[in-house]
Amino acid sequence: MSKQIYKVEFSIDNLSLAEQNKFYKKLISMLDEDQRYNLHITITDVLGGKHHIWDGIGFDPNGRLCRECKSIDCEDCSTYIARENIRNGKSTDNTGSN
C-alpha cells in the first residue's frame, strides 16, 4: 500500500511586497526541511514576468527563461533590462535568436 502524494499549488492575487514577505515567513516556519526542499514559489510581477524565487529562475514577460533571476520584478532584473536594450536596438549584439 503506497501513500498517496499530491502536488498542491496555492496562489494569492494582489499582495504587496510586505504582505508577501509576511506570508512567506509564516509558511517557511511551518515547513520541515523536506517540505522546504519541495517548496516552489512563483511571483508574477505587473509586467507579466514570472519569478520562481525559491528555485532561482524566472521567465520574463516575453516568456524567456532567466536562469539567475533573484529579482521578483523584471524591471529590477539586469538580464531582462539587457535583453530589452537589445530588442530596442541599443546594441549591435545578435546572440539572441528571436
Ligand SMILES: [Zn+2]
Ligand atoms: Zn530575471
